[in-house]
Amino acid sequence: MKRIVSALATIWRLASPYFRSEDKWAGGVLLATIVAIELVTVAIDVLINQWRNRFFNALQEYNWAAFVHEAIYFFIVGGIFIIIAVYQLYLNQWLQIRWRKWMTERYLGEWLDEATHYRMQLAGDVADNPDQRIAEDVRIFIEQFLTLGLGLLNSVVTLVSFVIILWGLSEAAPLHLFGLSFNIPGYLVWAALIYAIIGTLLTHLIGRPLIGLDFHQQRFEADFRFNLVRTRENSEQIALLKGGDAEHARLSERLGAIIRNWHAIMIRTKKVTAVTQSYGQAAQIFPYVMVAPAYFAHKTQLGGMMQAASAFLSVQGALSFFIGAYRQLAEWLAVIERLEGFERSMAAAHARRHGDIRLAPQAARDITLTDLDLDSPAGVRLVTAENLTLPARQSTLLTGPSGSGKSTLFRAIAGIWPFGRGTITLPAGTTLMALPQRPYFPIGTLAEAITYPILPDGFTRADLTAALADVGLPALAERLDENGHWNQMLSPGEQQRLALARALLHKPQVLLLDEATASLDEAGEANLYRLITSRLPETTIVSIGHRSTLHAFHPCHVAIVRDKGGAREGYVLAEQTRPAPAG
Numbered sequence: 001m002k003r004i005v006s007a008l009a010t011i012w013r014l015a016s017p018y019f020r021s022e023d024k025w026a027g028g029v030l031l032a033t034i035v036a037i038e039l040v041t042v043a044i045d046v047l048i049n050q051w052r053n054r055f056f057n058a059l060q061e062y063n064w065a066a067f068v069h070e071a072i073y074f075f076i077v078g079g080i081f082i083i084i085a086v087y088q089l090y091l092n093q094w095l096q097i098r099w100r101k102w103m104t105e106r107y108l109g110e111w112l113d114e115a116t117h118y119r120m121q122l123a124g125d126v127a128d129n130p131d132q133r134i135a136e137d138v139r140i141f142i143e144q145f146l147t148l149g150l151g152l153l154n155s156v157v158t159l160v161s162f163v164i165i166l167w168g169l170s171e172a173a174p175l176h177l178f179g180l181s182f183n184i185p186g187y188l189v190w191a192a193l194i195y196a197i198i199g200t201l202l203t204h205l206i207g208r209p210l211i212g213l214d215f216h217q218q219r220f221e222a223d224f225r226f227n228l229v230r231t232r233e234n235s236e237q238i239a240l241l242k243g244g245d246a247e248h249a250r251l252s253e254r255l256g257a258i259i260r261n262w263h264a265i266m267i268r269t270k271k272v273t274a275v276t277q278s279y280g281q282a283a284q285i286f287p288y289v290m291v292a293p294a295y296f297a298h299k300t301q302l303g304g305m306m307q308a309a310s311a312f313l314s315v316q317g318a319l320s321f322f323i324g325a326y327r328q329l330a331e332w333l334a335v336i337e338r339l340e341g342f343e344r345s346m347a348a349a350h351a352r353r354h355g356d357i358r359l360a361p362q363a364a365r366d367i368t369l370t371d372l373d374l375d376s377p378a379g380v381r382l383v384t385a386e387n388l389t390l391p392a393r394q395s396t397l398l399t400g401p402s403g404s405g406k407s408t409l410f411r412a413i414a415g416i417w418p419f420g421r422g423t424i425t426l427p428a429g430t431t432l433m434a435l436p437q438r439p440y441f442p443i444g445t446l447a448e449a450i451t452y453p454i455l456p457d458g459f460t461r462a463d464l465t466a467a468l469a470d471v472g473l474p475a476l477a478e479r480l481d482e483n484g485h486w487n488q489m490l491s492p493g494e495q496q497r498l499a500l501a502r503a504l505l506h507k508p509q510v511l512l513l514d515e516a517t518a519s520l521d522e523a524g525e526a527n528l529y530r531l532i533t534s535r536l537p538e539t540t541i542v543s544i545g546h547r548s549t550l551h552a553f554h555p556c557h558v559a560i561v562r563d564k565g566g567a568r569e570g571y572v573l574a575e576q577t578r579p580a581p582a583g
């Protein structure tokens, strides 16, 4: 019971925001119309049930006029049913896509806002497949919310309407056995209830393992898909290492898990289907068996028996809602759990935006680090900066052993590393750009790749062409409108040049270069450094690099060294050189 209440509360938490959103009117009207149509559908079922009585009596009495009248009645009611069924599905799909758009946009917004996606990954959160949550789970949640919700509504209203009818019919056709009439009030209702309870219990007992099997199936499928994507993304490495066979073996192993689980699902489904089919088939004859003695004892007419049988099937069908929806419900509950976990981990990642690292704006143009400790996600101290200034409009080179925390320091300055404490002051309203060794280019036109994260409209064609020429890629100017996966189509050196073209266009006030020219030869690297220092004189540049030749382009040098005197393991930032103040 507690689990049901908590599941209902979660469903409310996930579903209600849409009906309070800016789209609430459209969504509310669509939902109300769909619900109203569902109620009309049940009312039509009731009309058809009553019609059955009249129709079969007309047949039994060989009454042609009544037969024609009832046939016309059926065509009219049936016609109305068809029209509203068509529109109900249409409006249902319309609501699904509006709701899905709103919910997906909301998740995308929260997930991408202030690098929440990055921090969720850092924390190694349980919500490990955001793509599945955003793309698939949202769709299934909404689809099943409407399907199961309407199914439940239909069952409840059907149950109430037909229980009343069936109760009345139980009196009209009392239980008649061995020549005796038993006056059990509503005996057909009780019979339907017992029949449905036995069916539900049997289905649940036999079908229960399917919930776990379905859950595993989804995981194995996601795992297989993820590994296929990884193979595609790393195809060059795999080709170079001749890893085709190894990949094939790994993928086959994952496919094997899918197939093994599928076999278990098949065996279990066979058993469940045997039960549900027997149950469904027996339900076709069961009500006739119940009413037949009364019919043969002339206590009721054929019409009464047909109506009772149809009402019995409706009640029994409504009571068996859970049998029919068993697997859908199980799948839906798993989706709800995943979406809730996703929302929770987004909220947690958002809450620890900067951890205890304070990013303070200041009037001065320097970047200062005060009492700054940066930790690993596991809480191990990586690097400390007691009091360090990265001077404005200067270039500073940051060096240190591999794994000492250089890139982590960049992440902290860029405001995306939440583990640690201390203060980083940056010029107020500063624009910052960080370029890593392997830059990211979205799949799209080359122009979009260069100007990312803003659209190319912010620049003229001449700006883009000039930037490409400046970084030594003039030939690419002709391909600005070409669509492509630029991370796969350009060499690492070309990608680094392209990223620097991005910096030239954006002219950030702070430029962090994390081995951003490491794939170029020394001459090429020197040219690019000369270019950016001359083109971006107002920019504070901080570079990470291992080549000694870089010193020539960086008047300031900060080294990360082992913290010998410190009480704990880790590294400290030590200022090595800085130009003498002018004058």
Ligand SMILES: Nc1ncnc2c1ncn2[C@@H]1O[C@H](COP(=O)(O)OP(=O)(O)OP(=O)(O)O)[C@@H](O)[C@H]1O
Residues within 6 Å of the ligand: 122, 376, 377, 378, 382, 400, 401, 402, 403, 404, 405, 406, 407, 408, 409
């Ligand atoms: N997402 C992460 N999860 C766990 N540990 C991490 C993560 N990112 C960095 N670290 C750890 O933090 C330490 C510092 O990493 P960082 O990338 O800052 O080193 P680096 O000095 O830039 O190294 P390199 O010169 O090799 O690029 C490393 O030991 C690394 O394993």
